[in-house]
Amino acid sequence: xxxxxxxxxxxxxxxxxxxxxxxxxxxxxxxxxxxxxxxxxxxxxxxxxxxxxxxxxxxxxxxxxxxxxxxxxxxxxxxxxxxxxxxxxxxxxxxxxxxxxxxxxxxxxxxxxxxxxxxxxxxxxxxxxxxxxxxxxxxxxxxxxxxxxxxxxxxxxxxxxxxxxxxxxxxxxxxxxxxxxxxxxxxxxxxxxxxxxxxxxxxxxxxxxxxxxxxxxxxxxxxxxxxxxxxxxxxxxxxxxxxxxxxxxxxxxxxxxxxxxxxxxxxxxxxxxxxxxxxxxxxxxxxxxxxx
Amino acid sequence: xxxxxxxxxxxxxxxxxxxxxxxxxxxxxxxxxxxxxxxxxxxxxxxxxxxxxxxxxxxxxxxxxxxxxxxxxxxxxxxxxxxxxxxxxxxxxxxxxxxxxxxxxxxxxxxxxxxxxxxxxx
Numbered sequence: 001x002x003x004x005x006x007x008x009x010x011x012x013x014x015x016x017x018x019x020x021x022x023x024x025x026x027x028x029x030x031x032x033x034x035x036x037x038x039x040x041x042x043x044x045x046x047x048x049x050x051x052x053x054x055x056x057x058x059x060x061x062x063x064x065x066x067x068x069x070x071x072x073x074x075x076x077x078x079x080x081x082x083x084x085x086x087x088x089x090x091x092x093x094x095x096x097x098x099x100x101x102x103x104x105x106x107x108x109x110x111x112x113x114x115x116x117x118x119x120x121x122x123x124x125x126x127x128x129x130x131x132x133x134x135x136x137x138x139x140x141x142x143x144x145x146x147x148x149x150x151x152x153x154x155x156x157x158x159x160x161x162x163x164x165x166x167x168x169x170x171x172x173x174x175x176x177x178x179x180x181x182x183x184x185x186x187x188x189x190x191x192x193x194x195x196x197x198x199x200x201x202x203x204x205x206x207x208x209x210x211x212x213x214x215x216x217x218x219x220x221x222x223x224x225x226x227x228x229x230x231x232x233x234x235x236x237x238x239x240x241x242x243x244x245x246x247x248x249x250x251x252x253x254x255x256x257x258x259x260x261x262x263x264x265x266x267x268x269x270x271x272x273x274x275x276x277x278x279x280x281x282x283x284x285x286x287x288x289x290x291x292x
Numbered sequence: 293x294x295x296x297x298x299x300x301x302x303x304x305x306x307x308x309x310x311x312x313x314x315x316x317x318x319x320x321x322x323x324x325x326x327x328x329x330x331x332x333x334x335x336x337x338x339x340x341x342x343x344x345x346x347x348x349x350x351x352x353x354x355x356x357x358x359x360x361x362x363x364x365x366x367x368x369x370x371x372x373x374x375x376x377x378x379x380x381x382x383x384x385x386x387x388x389x390x391x392x393x394x395x396x397x398x399x400x401x402x403x404x405x406x407x408x409x410x411x412x413x414x
Binding site: 271272275276282283285286287289290 | 315318391395398401405
């Protein structure tokens, strides 16, 4: 029989985990989540009297905050501040998003086009990060926040790395969303296609159980090809495909036959074609019934 | 006022009106009479296009723009149809109003779609 109860041990663990923010102008409010490489807290910035998300990193290093600070984009959570705790651990603060994670929010989005537009916005943020030379490496619905006005923010850049860098020792990632080359740790240098895979998996998650046509399925399949060389070359290409699909245009993932092209044309212009046919029919009927 | 929308509707109206008029060749055979009908039909639909284009500048509702196109086209078609044919003295209500109304509807629909695209891109 243990003379310290489990409850006491749990409490001691919680207290030990609490970051000591002495000397900073932040006050802890509550624990929010355990993200990649650290714990995220809701904290109050006492100087500016605003709530912020405060992440205490498990590893010592300011790399994550530095990477994130490079990425000023409406689709990426902005970093406010970086600092060090008394015990040497690094923390950084970022904007606190009062929204919902995509995996939960998705139940509120009924239409497939709306879900696709959401993926398109995620692609824009990730493409921006790639343009700044940053790979996310852990994209999944749990790492996407949807704000109160429907804004989409890519979170948790704890596993991010610079493009062209050698793959770090920690494989990271999440099964189901992690590219095979990342899971097998076989690629020496990862590139944008690793994130393309995760975005394809997110797309697949968002349309699962919905009626999808072969064009959309082809886009998903091309995104999650096991061989990186067969995937979209970059996130911009994937975003363009999603936009083309939404606009009813042909997609590169599914070369069209003549019948497919004709069907898509009729589908897209069905009302206009209907009106022209109605005109022709009216002309014919008038000729039959009133013609001389 | 967005001159693009008006120009689009006017040009489309004029072209479709002319084609509608030319389709009378099916009945009368191609000749001076059909060319006159095509010219008058073109002018009629051009005015319909002008009204539809101006409407599209102020109204966003697609159904409303289409309805305006059809109603105005029917009204003009009625005025034209009420005039008896110079040769036969007959009045061609069904011929002129039937297809004229549809031309107005098509002009209204196409202008509403164009207007939608213009709004989305601005």
